[in-house]
Amino acid sequence: MAKAVIPIGPYHPLQEEPEHFLLTVEGEKVVDVEVHIGYNHRGIEKLAEHKSWQQVTFLVARICGICSTSHPIAYCNAVENLCRVEIPERAKYIRTLVGELERIHSHLLWLGLAGHFLGYNTVWMWVWKWREPVLDIFEALTGNRNHYDMLLPGGVRRDLNEEYFPWVRKELGELKKNLEMLSKAILDDPVIISRLKGIGVLTPEDVKNYGAVGPTARASGVKIDVRKDDPYAAYDLIQWEVATCENGDLLDKVVVRILEIFESIKMVEECMDALEKVKGEVMATIKEVPPGEGIGRHEAPRGETFHYVRSDGGSSPIRHKVRAPTYVNLPTCKATLPGSQLADAIIILASIDPCYCCTERVAVVSDKKKEYLTQEDLIKLSWEKTEKLRRKYGK
Amino acid sequence: MKEIKERLGDKLLKIYEHTPNRIYLDIKREDLKEVVEYFFLDRNLRFVTASGIDGRKEMEILYHFSEDSTGKIYSLRVKVPKDDLKIDSLTSLIKGAEFIEREIFEMLGIEFTGHPNLTRLLLAEDWPEGIYPLRRDEKGIRDLKERNWEKKNG
Numbered sequence: 356m357a358k359a360v361i362p363i364g365p366y367h368p369l370q371e372e373p374e375h376f377l378l379t380v381e382g383e384k385v386v387d388v389e390v391h392i393g394y395n396h397r398g399i400e401k402l403a404e405h406k407s408w409q410q411v412t413f414l415v416a417r418i419c420g421i422c423s424t425s426h427p428i429a430y431c432n433a434v435e436n437l438c439r440v441e442i443p444e445r446a447k448y449i450r451t452l453v454g455e456l457e458r459i460h461s462h463l464l465w466l467g468l469a470g471h472f473l474g475y476n477t478v479w480m481w482v483w484k485w486r487e488p489v490l491d492i493f494e495a496l497t498g499n500r501n502h503y504d505m506l507l508p509g510g511v512r513r514d515l516n517e518e519y520f521p522w523v524r525k526e527l528g529e530l531k532k533n534l535e536m537l538s539k540a541i542l543d544d545p546v547i548i549s550r551l552k553g554i555g556v557l558t559p560e561d562v563k564n565y566g567a568v569g570p571t572a573r574a575s576g577v578k579i580d581v582r583k584d585d586p587y588a589a590y591d592l593i594q595w596e597v598a599t600c601e602n603g604d605l606l607d608k609v610v611v612r613i614l615e616i617f618e619s620i621k622m623v624e625e626c627m628d629a630l631e632k633v634k635g636e637v638m639a640t641i642k643e644v645p646p647g648e649g650i651g652r653h654e655a656p657r658g659e660t661f662h663y664v665r666s667d668g669g670s671s672p673i674r675h676k677v678r679a680p681t682y683v684n685l686p687t688c689k690a691t692l693p694g695s696q697l698a699d700a701i702i703i704l705a706s707i708d709p710c711y712c713c714t715e716r717v718a719v720v721s722d723k724k725k726e727y728l729t730q731e732d733l734i735k736l737s738w739e740k741t742e743k744l745r746r747k748y749g750k
Numbered sequence: 751m752k753e754i755k756e757r758l759g760d761k762l763l764k765i766y767e768h769t770p771n772r773i774y775l776d777i778k779r780e781d782l783k784e785v786v787e788y789f790f791l792d793r794n795l796r797f798v799t800a801s802g803i804d805g806r807k808e809m810e811i812l813y814h815f816s817e818d819s820t821g822k823i824y825s826l827r828v829k830v831p832k833d834d835l836k837i838d839s840l841t842s843l844i845k846g847a848e849f850i851e852r853e854i855f856e857m858l859g860i861e862f863t864g865h866p867n868l869t870r871l872l873l874a875e876d877w878p879e880g881i882y883p884l885r886r887d888e889k890g891i892r893d894l895k896e897r898n899w900e901k902k903n904g
Contacts, residue, residue, distance in 0.1 A: 392849075393872035401883055436769055566797045566846035579796070585771060585821030650772050650814070650823050661814070663801045676801035683799070683846050 358386065361697070365394040369472065369701060374709065378692075378700060385700055388692045390685060403675035408434060408644050411672065412507055415662075418677065419710055420501055421464065424457050425655035426677065427506040429662040432587050434508040437649025437664060438641055445630065446510035446637040447589040452626040453497065453505050454588065454653070455619040459530075460489040461656035462612045462619075465708045469609060472702045473550055478541065485533050488526045495519045510638035520627045527620050538613050551606035554695060555703035558603060561690040566683045569658020571707045574611045575603030581654040593625040608706045644668070655680055657708050681710045761785060771820075774812075776827045782813075783838050785826060789815045790844060795824065797844045802854035804886045808832055809860055813840075830860055839865035857884040 364375030375391035399418055403411045415426035428450060435442065442450075463486040470478025490500040496515050497503035505511050541547055562572045572579055580597045582590040598614035600607035646668040653660045658680030665674040684707040692703055751773070755762060761784070764776035777785050789795050795815040803810045809830040816823050830837055839862035840847040851862045852871035859882040862868055870877070882888060 393870070393874070396872040396874075398883070436772060439769060563794075563796070564845040566799075566844070579818045581821075584816075584818045585823075648768065648774065648825075650825070652823075659798070659816075661798050663812070663814070665803065674801070674803045676799070676803075678799035678850075682849060686846060686849060689845075 357381075363700075363704075364391070370468070370705060370709075372709070374704075376688075376704060378697070380697055383697050385692050385695050385697055388688055390688065392685070400675055400677060403672055405671065407670050408641075408672065409507060411675065413504055415677065416502055416504055418679070421461050421710060422457060422655045422657070422660075423502045424453050424505065425653050425660050426662070426679075427504075428454055428588070429651045429653040429655075429660040430664070430675075431506050431508045432651025432653060433649040433662040433664045434641070434644065434651070435649070436651055437647050437666060438508075438644055440509060440639055440641055442510045442639050443636045444589075444592075445514075445633050445635050446639075447592065448626045448629050448633060449511045449515055449637065450506065451589040451593070452515070452623055452630070453503060455622045455626070456489060456493060456496075458619045458656045459616055459623070460486055460493070461708075462616050463489065465656075466609070466612060469702065469705065472705050473547070475547065478537070481533075481537060485530055488530065492519075492523050492526060496523070507638070509641045510636070512638075514637050515630060517631060520631070523627065524624065527623060531617065531620055534613065534616060541609070548606065550699075550702070551609065552604060553602075554605045554699050555691040555706055556602065556604045557687055557691050561687060562603075565687045565690065567658070567687050567707075568683060569654070569656070569680050570608060570611050570615065571658060571684045571687065573597070573599045574607040576601045579659075581652045581659050585652060587651075587653070589626065589629070593622055593629070595622050595625075605702060605706050612708075657681060657710055658684060679710065681707065685709055757788060758785060771822050772825070773822060774825045774827060776829075779828050779830060779837055782826070782828055783840070783843070786813065786840055786843065789824060789826070793817070797846055798823070800847070800850045800854065802858045802860060802884070804858060804884060805829075806886060809835060809858060811837065811854065811860070835860045836863055837861070838863055839868075841865050856882070858882050859885070 359380050361378045361380055362375070363378065365373055367374050373394035375394060377389040377391070378385050379387035399414060403414055406414055412427050412430060415430045416423045418426045463482050467479045467482035467486070470476065470482065493503060494500045496519060497505055497513065505513060557567065557571065557575050559575050559577050561567070562575050562577045568579065576599055578597055578599050583597050595618055598611050598618055600611045644666045646666055648663070648665050651662045660680060661678040663674070663676040664672045667673050687707065688704055692700060695703060751765065751767070754775070755765065761777060761781045762775060763778065766774045768774065790797060795817050798814040798816045800814065801812045803812070809832060811828050811830065813826040813828070814823055815826070828837065837860060839851055841851060841862075842864060848865070848867070849871055851865055852868060854860055855862060855868055856870045856873050873883075
């Protein structure tokens with residue numbers, strides 16, 4: 356049968372993110388896939404070299420709107436590793452609490468989208484409705500629904516108001532009840548099972564070859580989790596378990612994320628209990644950053660986020676390398692996609708919970724005279740180009 | 751650490767422990783593939799990523815490997831002289847190294863010999879040849895625009 360190439364992108368029509376896949380198909384079967392990234396490259400690593408050690412925390416928070424505390428945790432871990440600083444115990448619990456709340460909201464977001472991609476919009480509507488209270492909790496505790504900016508190297512910027520804790524416990528309890536109902540409903544539905552079971556399988560060998568991380572690896576039975584393996588913040592002070600599944604298909608990727616939400620709810624509750632007992636400072640002072648290198652990691656909702664910083668003793672990093680989880684998870688579609696049906700391609704590509712803003716990080720627009728182009732300049736440039744094209748083609 | 755020292759012998763130029771879980775090893779460019787085989791296959795470590803750094807005198811690439819059973823990160827440091835920017839590609843051994851090698855290639859201009867598809871990853875297709883954004887002596891886009899302008903308009 357003749358081969359055809361179907362492009363998806365550069366801007367994904369359903370996922371509303373800049374991604375570009377070229378699927379080679381034979382009839383309905385996908386035989387090959389080519390991945391292009393870089394449509395939205397922003398130059399964060401270069402920008403970080405021009406900002407102070409404190410400012411970079413807020414820069415990396417803006418790498419991604421969904422996991423806007425994952426990059427700061429990894430970055431702060433890296434700087435604290437470089438300075439060999441230990442943060443106060445209360446700050447550890449606050450970091451863990453914010454990190455786990457973020458996992459809850461991020462997994463709920465993905466779960467809703469997965470329902471949407473399958474054409475099961477009830478799941479989407481329900482789950483996103485339940486995600487709202489989690490954002491309200493964020494607003495009450497940190498002051499923002501997104502971009503909480505709670506961290507700085509050395510600790511956290513704000514203490515939490517414990518008056519909200521009883522209300523947070525009540526909201527999380529309701530979320531738990533709703534999720535229990537949903538997980539039973541999903542896992543009993545024969546349509547969902549037939550769409551997900553045995554589709555897009557990622558083997559443990561491919562997990563190793565591609566270096567896949569996070570729920571993508573854990574669904575294939577590879578028990579890796581930075582929170583357990585290389586504990587930071589309060590992850591070694593509270594009781595919790597790493598959730599894993601065995602088959603590596605789409606169903607297991609859903610199940611593993613649902614299990615993680617339950618685990619995260621438990622962890623948030625434990626952190627609140629601890630915060631009611633542990634009092635004190637939330638910030639350790641870092642006077643200066645010595646020359647050297649530091650590596651920090653954090654288990655973001657999508658997997659391990661890795662930050663490497665190097666200092667020459669100055670006021671800003673001389674190199675800052677960011678490796679987001681999607682960067683290693685995305686190429687696994689070369690292993691999972693070929694051989695599957697075209698109709699399953701969308702959900703297989705979405706099964707790693709891709710985050711493109713994390714994957715592409717380098718944008719400074721400048722022209723000869725002015726330092727930066729404003730919105731008006733860009734509109735003017737666009738008009739000029741249209742005019743040029745019109746003249747060229749005589750229309 | 752003792753085991754690594756014994757196994758690598760004179761291939762290991764320097765080993766340094768910053769904190770107990772962060773270990774840096776200096777190795778020679780020629781030995782890279784052999785040492786990576788030892789870490790990736792024999793010790794069964796996970797390849798995390800590689801960081802390319804312009805270290806003024808020479809380029810450096812750090813290959814980070816994570817030992818998930820202990821939480822240690824081994825970073826293999828390879829120095830590449832600026833007058834001969836070439837290094838062996840690891841993509842044939844580790845599939846996950848394809849993207850990062852392409853990124854280092856376009857950002858720093860280091861060539862990976864034996865890479866199956868050494869093309870740009872993140873930069874635009876019309877980005878001019880020979881401009882490497884993460885190099886220290888790169889003046890940035892202002893300089894680049896002028897050069898483009900001159901090229902186009904003579």
